[in-house]
Every structure is written in structure tokens, then in C-alpha cells.
Amino acid sequence: MKRRTIDKIVSLLGLGLAAFLFITAALLNWGYSFADQNVTEQLSAQKIMFPEGDSDSFKALKPEDQEAILPFVGQQLTTGKQAMAYAQHHIGAHVKNIAGGMTYSEISGAALGASAASKADPANTELATKAATLMGQRQTLFMGETLKGLLGNAYAFWQLGQIAMYASLASFAAGVVMLILSALGFANLRRTSEGVTI
Secondary structure, three states: EEEHHHHHHHHHOOOOOOOHHHHHHHHHHHHHHHHHHHHHHHHHOOOOOOOOOOHHHOOOOOOOHHHHHHHHOEOOOOOHHHHOOOOOOHHHHHHHHHHHOHHHHHHHHHHHHHHHHHHHHHOOOOHHHHHHHHOOOOOOOHHHHHHHHHHHHHHHHHHHHHHHHHHHHHHHHHHHHHHHHHHHHHHHHHHHHOOEEE
């Protein structure tokens, strides 16, 4: 086979690959933009604010939780990174203090059982107080764990957008390299004489 034919085929394949990489970069960038914008819009609409550094809410946190949210004190929650910090180190820290660290699923059965027992024995004020306490803890845990989970999902979606951004940059860079290599292949094609074979 002639060397010029091989150079032409390889250079054309390189151009095709460069075009594919540029299209991939554009699609990945679109995915990044969509994820980033969507997360920012959804979180901004919630108007969640990090506590101020001198607030009781901040001071009540353990040192490791304070350290995690310190870069965001007083800011509005608008990014996935902030969502994860708020979910894990603010909501998560406060939720652990409810019901001795029990989760919603752990306390729900006990709360419903105590509530049913209290209804069966309405004169027992001690049982009614216990039922009310457990039901309040159940509701608070449900709301806290739900918000924590939703913020965790926002973080995951945002993180996928970040991965798409880096993949877009890598794909664009690879496309540029392939375009340069294809141009060099076509330049070499002109210098190769017609009679050279491989």
C-alpha cells in the first residue's frame, strides 16, 4: 500500500476523531452548565443561610463541624459543595442530638406505639407526655433527615456537573491535539513522494 494513502486515511480519521471530541466537549459543557445552573437556582430559591460565626447555632456544633462550615458562615447556600457541608455538618449535627442519636426509622415505631397506647389509656398523663415527646422527635427527625437527603442529592447532581466540566475540558484538549496531529499528517502527506510504499 502507498504511504500517501495510509497518511491520508490516518489524517482523515484524526480529523473525524477531533470533530467527535469537540462535539463531546460541547455536550459535556452543556451538561455541566445545566447541572450547575439548576442546582444554583433550586438552592437559591430555598433561601437557606449558614449560621453566623458568633451565633448560638454555630457555637453548639462540635469543632469538626464548625471547621467544615466555617468557610461558608453567613452565606446563602447556593452550591453543591455548600449543600453537602450544610447537610452533613449543620443539619446532620443537630439531628444527631434529637432522640439520643436515633434516626427517624428507629424512633417512628416507638412513637406510633406510644401514641396508640396513650389513646387506649387517655387518663395516663405520663404515657401521653411520652407519646407527645416521641411524636415530636419523630416529626423533627423526618423533616431534618428529609432536608439532609435533598441537599445530599443536590450535591450529587452538582458533583456530576463538575465531573462533566472536567471531562469537557479534557475532551476539548484532546480534540485540539488530534486536530494538530491531523494537520501534521496532511503536511507530511505533501512531502511524501507518490512512489513510496509500505
